[in-house]
Amino acid sequence: MLNRRGHVPTLMLFVVALALCAAAWFSFLTFNGDIREKAASLQSWNERVEAERVYAERVIEGLVAGAARDASEALAASVEDGEGYETRFDRFLQVRVARFSDVKNISGNALGLMRTHSYLLKQDGEVYVFELKNIFLKIEDGRNSVVQRFDMRISFMPSGEIR
């Protein structure tokens, strides 16, 4: 009799585990949430975040390519005034950034970084390497917001061709 009484806690353990499994399963089955709707909303949000980043990257790349092209053309057309390629590049980049700002703005600090010369331009053999660090993009939708931080490294020929 005493021995059988010792089995009671063990059997209780089994019953409790069974009850816990049933409760967890019940909660899954009765979970009130339209997964499809939530997934579609999250996917839409994710696509928007990706689109904003693609937009910023393409704009930065285009501004750099344009400034390089301007610098190259000016160097070819002008008389020798001692101004190096990097200085010309920066001058034209400022012009392009200012002109672009008149058309559109990028949410974040990308244009500001270029405006304040917070980039690195170095020559690596035939190509120039443009580095922009700590770019951030802030995408807001109601009370939700996503902040993306990334660096960009663009290699280009002096003529402006992106490599």
Added chain:
Amino acid sequence: MNIRGQIDQVIVSVVVLFAVVFLMVFFQYATALLNIFSSGDGFVVHNSEPRDMAASSAFLDLFLSDRVYTDRTYLGVREAIMAMANEENENTAFAIEQLFRQHYACDAESFFVFGKYEGESSRAENSDVSFDTVRVYAILPSRGFDFSAITKNVGALTAEGILAGEGVSEGVSARGAVFRLESDLFFIARGERLC
């Protein structure tokens, strides 16, 4: 007796342990099965359209913020287009076309269309914009069209609606293109990168 009782308890504990593990595995499979049934035909479908449209939007903004040298002066493309919409200027048109050909049309899929809408307009409930007439000034790279204005009657001012005009739609798809209305002007562009 105590020892026997303890042995019995150990045996029962092992059996219970196996039973619980079995239940957990069953539970896991049952949940996975439920997920399969509820996922239907797959609700997470990667859509490349927003990404392509973002690239096209950057392409359009870069082109509009570029400048052309025309009539002995530098002029922003946007301003040049605004001026052209009021008064056609062959030199400006040529300069814009040259700029696009040299630095933007490197990809055969890239194109740029701008024009002006005319006539009556109405905004329908579904936010589609309807206009009687659209004057298309440029389709670049030109596919049999030059800068002379083409007046078309279109039902809805959309990229598809405009490109679907006679001859214009040949080889041109509006997929991934960005369409923008500014005042009475519209721009349609698609492009990935500059060259």
